[in-house]
Amino acid sequence: MGRKRKDRLGALALLLPSAAAIGVFVYGFVGWTVRVSMSDWRGIMPDYTFIGFQNFMTLFQQDRFQTNMWNTLVFTVAFIIVCLLLGLLLAVLLDRSMRGEWLFRTIFLFPMAISFVVTGVVWRWLLNPVMEGTRLTGLNLLLHEIGLGALASPWHMHPTWGMLAIALAATWQLSGYVMALYLAGIRGIPEQLRESARVDGASEWQIYRRVVLPMLRPVTLGAVVILGHISLKIFDLIMAISPEGGRGFSVEVPAMNMWFTTFRGLRFGRGAAIAVILFVMVSLLVIPYLRYSLRREVER
Amino acid sequence: MRARRAFRQSWHYLLLAAAAAFFLMPVYVMLVTGLKPFAEVALPRMWHLPQQLSFDNFAAAFNVLSGNLFNSLLVAILGALGSAMLGSLNGYVLSKWRFRGSNFVFGAMLFGMFIPYQSVLIPLVRFMQEINLYGGLPGLILTHIVYGIPITTLIFRNYFATVPTEVVDSAQIDGAGVLGVYRYIMLPIAIPGFAVTIIWQFTQLWNDFLFAIALTEPRHWPVTVALQNLAGARVVEWNVQMAGALLAALPTVLVYIILGRYFLRGLMSGSLKG
Amino acid sequence: MRKLMVWLMVAGLLLSGSAIGWAADEDLTGTLEIVHWWTAGGEREAMDALYDVFRDRYPLVSLIDASISGGAGIAARAVLISRIVGGRPPGTFQVHAGAGTIDPYAEPGFLEPITFIYEEEGWVDVFPEPLLDMLRFDGEYWNVPVNIHRSNVLWYNSAIFEEHGLEPPATMDDFFDVAEELEAAGIIPLALGETWTVVHLLETVLLGTLGPEAYDGLWDGTTDWGSNEVRDALVYFDRMLDYVNPDFSALSWDEASGLVVDGDAAMNIMGDWAHGYFMAQGWTPGVEYGWQPTPGTAGAFQALSDTFVLPQDAPDRDVVVAWLRTVGTREAQDAFNPIKGSISARVDADRDAYDVYQESAMDDFAQDAIVPSLQHGAAASPEWMDDFISAVGSFVAHRDVDTLHNDLVASAEEALD
Numbered sequence: 001m002g003r004k005r006k007d008r009l010g011a012l013a014l015l016l017p018s019a020a021a022i023g024v025f026v027y028g029f030v031g032w033t034v035r036v037s038m039s040d041w042r043g044i045m046p047d048y049t050f051i052g053f054q055n056f057m058t059l060f061q062q063d064r065f066q067t068n069m070w071n072t073l074v075f076t077v078a079f080i081i082v083c084l085l086l087g088l089l090l091a092v093l094l095d096r097s098m099r100g101e102w103l104f105r106t107i108f109l110f111p112m113a114i115s116f117v118v119t120g121v122v123w124r125w126l127l128n129p130v131m132e133g134t135r136l137t138g139l140n141l142l143l144h145e146i147g148l149g150a151l152a153s154p155w156h157m158h159p160t161w162g163m164l165a166i167a168l169a170a171t172w173q174l175s176g177y178v179m180a181l182y183l184a185g186i187r188g189i190p191e192q193l194r195e196s197a198r199v200d201g202a203s204e205w206q207i208y209r210r211v212v213l214p215m216l217r218p219v220t221l222g223a224v225v226i227l228g229h230i231s232l233k234i235f236d237l238i239m240a241i242s243p244e245g246g247r248g249f250s251v252e253v254p255a256m257n258m259w260f261t262t263f264r265g266l267r268f269g270r271g272a273a274i275a276v277i278l279f280v281m282v283s284l285l286v287i288p289y290l291r292y293s294l295r296r297e298v299e300r
Numbered sequence: 301m302r303a304r305r306a307f308r309q310s311w312h313y314l315l316l317a318a319a320a321a322f323f324l325m326p327v328y329v330m331l332v333t334g335l336k337p338f339a340e341v342a343l344p345r346m347w348h349l350p351q352q353l354s355f356d357n358f359a360a361a362f363n364v365l366s367g368n369l370f371n372s373l374l375v376a377i378l379g380a381l382g383s384a385m386l387g388s389l390n391g392y393v394l395s396k397w398r399f400r401g402s403n404f405v406f407g408a409m410l411f412g413m414f415i416p417y418q419s420v421l422i423p424l425v426r427f428m429q430e431i432n433l434y435g436g437l438p439g440l441i442l443t444h445i446v447y448g449i450p451i452t453t454l455i456f457r458n459y460f461a462t463v464p465t466e467v468v469d470s471a472q473i474d475g476a477g478v479l480g481v482y483r484y485i486m487l488p489i490a491i492p493g494f495a496v497t498i499i500w501q502f503t504q505l506w507n508d509f510l511f512a513i514a515l516t517e518p519r520h521w522p523v524t525v526a527l528q529n530l531a532g533a534r535v536v537e538w539n540v541q542m543a544g545a546l547l548a549a550l551p552t553v554l555v556y557i558i559l560g561r562y563f564l565r566g567l568m569s570g571s572l573k574g
Numbered sequence: 575m576r577k578l579m580v581w582l583m584v585a586g587l588l589l590s591g592s593a594i595g596w597a598a599d600e601d602l603t604g605t606l607e608i609v610h611w612w613t614a615g616g617e618r619e620a621m622d623a624l625y626d627v628f629r630d631r632y633p634l635v636s637l638i639d640a641s642i643s644g645g646a647g648i649a650a651r652a653v654l655i656s657r658i659v660g661g662r663p664p665g666t667f668q669v670h671a672g673a674g675t676i677d678p679y680a681e682p683g684f685l686e687p688i689t690f691i692y693e694e695e696g697w698v699d700v701f702p703e704p705l706l707d708m709l710r711f712d713g714e715y716w717n718v719p720v721n722i723h724r725s726n727v728l729w730y731n732s733a734i735f736e737e738h739g740l741e742p743p744a745t746m747d748d749f750f751d752v753a754e755e756l757e758a759a760g761i762i763p764l765a766l767g768e769t770w771t772v773v774h775l776l777e778t779v780l781l782g783t784l785g786p787e788a789y790d791g792l793w794d795g796t797t798d799w800g801s802n803e804v805r806d807a808l809v810y811f812d813r814m815l816d817y818v819n820p821d822f823s824a825l826s827w828d829e830a831s832g833l834v835v836d837g838d839a840a841m842n843i844m845g846d847w848a849h850g851y852f853m854a855q856g857w858t859p860g861v862e863y864g865w866q867p868t869p870g871t872a873g874a875f876q877a878l879s880d881t882f883v884l885p886q887d888a889p890d891r892d893v894v895v896a897w898l899r900t901v902g903t904r905e906a907q908d909a910f911n912p913i914k915g916s917i918s919a920r921v922d923a924d925r926d927a928y929d930v931y932q933e934s935a936m937d938d939f940a941q942d943a944i945v946p947s948l949q950h951g952a953a954a955s956p957e958w959m960d961d962f963i964s965a966v967g968s969f970v971a972h973r974d975v976d977t978l979h980n981d982l983v984a985s986a987e988e989a990l991d
Contacts, residue, residue: 010478011397021446026412029420045682113552115507118545122326137343184567244769247823248971263652265960275419282414425660
C-alpha cells in the first residue's frame with residue numbers, strides 16, 4: 001500500500017516541471033495579457049490603470065476590426081473545407097494507387113516542412129494582382145499562357161474575397177498534412193471490414209461512403225480543430241505575402257491588427273484586447289472538442 | 301474488366317499528377333529564380349528557365365547564412381529532444397497513472413498549444429531577462445521546449461494509451477517503480493512516437509521566426525531571422541534571396557523525405573490524430 | 575587627383591580632431607550593440623562606412639550589428655520595445671527624428687538626454703536651426719542625426735517625358751494634364767506601392783495644396799482639419815489614384831520605383847532613398863532620370879532624419895557616448911551619406927563628396943521651408959499615425975472622400991485633445 005502511494009507521488013513529481021513551466025509560460029503570460037487588455041496602457045511605459053472593457057468596445061465599433069473578423073471567417077471556412085476535401089481526395093487516390101505512393105506522398109507532404117517566412121515570398125509573386133497587359137506575372141501570367149486568361153484574378157487585393165487567395169497558399173502548405181492524417185486513418189481500418197462489404201456486393205464507392213468515411217469521423221474532427229486554430233492565429237504567412245494586409249485591409253486578420261496596434265500605434269491595452277478576443281475564439285473551438293474527446297475516451 | 305481497371309488507374313494518376321504540379325509550382329519558381337543571375341530576374345519572366353545557370357547565389361547565400369544554419373540546427377535538435385522527453389514523461393503519467401483531475405491537467409496543458417504567441421512576447425522577454433536567459437540560445441531553446449510540451453504530451457498520451465494496462469501492472473508486480481516502468485517498458489516501445497514527435501518539433505522549431513527574433517541577439521540568430529535580413533528594405537536580390545530560402549528549407553525537407561514514412565507510421569499508430 | 579584631395583582632407587580632419595582631444599581615446603574598451611533596420615544594398619555599405627570611421631577611433635571596442643528588417647519595419651520596433659520594457663536596452667538604436675518617434679521613448683524616461691554632447695561638440699552651431707527644433711524635446715537633445723532625407727520628391731523617367739514632349743508637372747493641375755497625356759499614350763502616369771507609400775503620397779499632396787505653413791499647422795492644431803482646403807487636397811489625392819498602376823498596394827516601394835526604371839510608369843513620388851535605388855539600377859542622375867519637388871511643393875522640404883540615441887541604463891555607456899560623438903562628426907557624416915543617398919545633417923559638409931542630386935538637395939535644404947513627415951514618424955504621435963494609416967487604408971478600398979475626411983478629422987481631434 002505504501003509503495004503504491006509512493007509511486008503515485010512519484011508520477012505526480014514527473015509531471016511537476018512541465019506543469020510549472022506551462023503555468024508560467026501559458027497561464028501567467030495570458031493572465032498578464034488579460035490584465036493589460038483592461039488597462040489604459042498607451043505609449044511604451046507600462047500603465048495598468050483599470051478601464052474595464054473600454055478597449056473591447058472601441059474595437060467592436062471599428063470598421064477595420066469588423067473587416068478583420070470577416071476575413072478570419074472567410075479564411076477559416078474556405079481553408080478548412082478545401083483542406084479537408086483535397087486531403088481526403090489525395091488520401092483516397094493514394095490508397096487506391098499502389099505504385100509511386102512514396103513519391104506522391106512526399107510531394108504532398110513537404111510543403112508543411114517549410115517555414116511560412118520562406119513560402120510567403122513566393123506566394124507574393126504568384127498572387128500578383130495585375131490582370132492584363134505587359135506586366136502580367138505570377139498565376140495570372142500562367143493562366144493567360146495556358147489560355148485561361150479569363151480566370152485571372154486580383155487575388156489578395158480583392159476587397160471582399162481577398163482572403164480566399166491567402167487560403168490558397170495556406171491550403172498548399174497544409175493539405176498534405178490532412179492527406180497524411182486521412183491516409184493513416186484509412187490504413188487503420190481493418191481490411192476485413194472492407195472485405196466483408198465487398199462480399200456483400202458493395203461497389204468501391206459505396207465502401208468508401210458507408211464503411212470508410214464514417215470511421216474517419218474522429219480524424220476529421222481532430223483535423224478541424226488543428227486547422228481551425230491555425231487559421232485563427234494565422235500571421236506569418238500573410239505578413240510575408242502582404243506585410244500591410246492587402247488593399248484596404250483586404251487580408252488583415254486580428255493577429256496582424258494586434259501587431260500593428262501594439263507596436264506601431266503603441267496602444268498596448270487595445271492590442272492586448274485583440275489578443276484576448278483571439279484567446280476566446282480559440283477556446284470556443286478547442287474546449288468543447290477536448291471535453292468531447294476526453295469523454296468519448298471514458299466511454300470507450 | 302481489366303481495361304476498366306486500367307482506365308480507372310490512369311485516371312487516378314492523372315489527378316495525382318495534377319495535384320503534384322500544384323504542390324511543386326512554388327518550388328519551381330524558387331529553384332529557377334535561385335539559379336538566375338541578378339540581371340535575369342524580372343517578374344514578367346518568372347516562369348522562364350534561366351538562360352545562364354548561376355550557382356554563385358547559393359554560395360553567396362551560404363556564406364551569409366552558414367553560422368545561422370548552425371544555430372538553427374542546435375536549437376531545433378536540442379529543443380525537439382527536450383520537448384520530446386518531457387512530453388513522453390507527461391504522456392506516460394497522464395495515460396498510465398490517472399489521478400483525479402488528470403484529464404483536467406491534460407486539457408489545461410493542451411490549451412497552451414493554441415495561444416497566439418505574438419501576444420506573450422513582452423512578458424516572455426521580461427521573464428527571460430529575469431532568469432538571466434535573455435539573448436542567447438539557452439533561453440530560446442527553453443522557450444521552445446516549454447511551448448512544445450502541449451503537442452508532445454498529446455502525441456505521447458495518445459500513443460501510450462494503446463499500450464495495455466496489464467503490461468504496466470505486471471511490470472509493477474515484478475517490482476518496477478514509476479521510473480522503472482517508463483525506462484524499461486515504455487521507452488523501448490515508444491520509438492515510433494519519438495520519431496513523430498521529433499520530426500514534428502524539429503520542423504516547427506526550425507521554422508520559428510517570432511521567438512527567435514524576440515529572444516536572441518544577432519550572433520545567435522537562427523536562419524529564418526537571418527533570411528529576412530538577407531531581403532532587407534531596399535534593393536532585393538531575389539535570386540540570392542530564393543537561393544537562401546532553398547538552403548533554409550533544405551534540412552526540414554530532407555527530414556520529411558527521409559523520415560516521412562516514420563511520420564506516417566506514427567500517425568497510423570494514432571498519435572497525431574488530435 | 576580628387577581621391578588624393580579627399581585623403582588629404584580626411585587626414586586634416588583627423589589631425590584637427592585629435593587636436594581638440596576627443597579622437598585620441600584609443601584605449602576605450604567595451605561592447606556596443608547597435609539596433610537598426612538598414613540591411614539592404616546601399617544601406618548596408620553606408621553603415622559599414624560609419625563603422626569604419628568608428629573603428630579607426632576606438633579600435634578596441636567590439637561592435638555588434640543588430641540589424642532587423644521585415645514585418646514592414648515594425649519587427650525592429652517590436653523587438654526594441656520588448657527589450658526596453660523588459661529592462662534590456664541595446665547600446666544604441668536607430669530612430670527617426672521628430673516628436674512622434676522620440677517622445678514615446680524620452681517621456682517615460684527610457685532615454686538619457688545628450689545635451690552635454692551637443693555642447694561639448696559645438697553641434698548647436700553646425701546642425702541647422704529647423705533640424706534642431708525637430709530634435710529638441712523638453713528643452714533637451716536626445717538623439718544625434720546622421721543624415722537628412724527629403725520625402726517630397728517627384729522622380730521621372732526623362733526619356734518618356736522627352737519622347738512625348740512633356741514637362742514634369744510643377745502644380746497639381748499640371749499633374750493631371752500630364753497624367754492624361756501619358757495615359758493616352760499607354761503609360762502608367764504614377765507608380766505607387768504598398769499602403770505606407772500611399773500615405774506618403776497623401777502627405778505630399780497635403781503639403782502641395784496647403785503650403786508649408788498651413789501643413790505644419792495640421793500637426794499642432796492651428797490648421798483646421800475640417801477645412802475646405804484639406805478637403806481639396808483629399809479630392810486631388812483621390813483623383814491621383816486614378817492614374818496609378820493597378821497593382822499598387824501589392825508592390826513594395828522599390829518595386830514601384832522599378833516601374834519607372836522599366837519604362838512602364840513615368841513618375842514616382844518617393845523619398846530620396848529612391849535616388850540610391852535608381853543608381854543601383856545603373857541610372858545616372860540627370861541623364862536617365864530627373865527630379866523636382868512634388869506638385870505644388872516647390873520651396874518646401876519635407877524632411878526626415880535618422881538618428882541614434884542613448885538609452886537609460888545602456889550597457890557600456892562610455893562606448894555609446896563615443897559612438898554618438900563619432901556619428902555627429904563631419905567625417906562620419908561625409909562617409910555615410912554619399913553611399914546612403916542622403917545628405918549630411920551638418921551645414922559644413924564637404925560638397926565634393928556628394929553627387930549632383932545630393933548637391934541640389936543641400937541647396938534646397940539651406941533655403942526651403944523645412945516641414946516634418948507624418949509617415950516617417952516626425953509629425954505626429956504613434957497613435958495618431960496608426961489612425962491615419964487606418965483611415966487611408968480603408969479609403970484605398972472604398973474611395974469615399976467624405977468618409978476619409980471625417981476619419982481624419984476624428985483622429986486629429988482625438989490626438990490633439
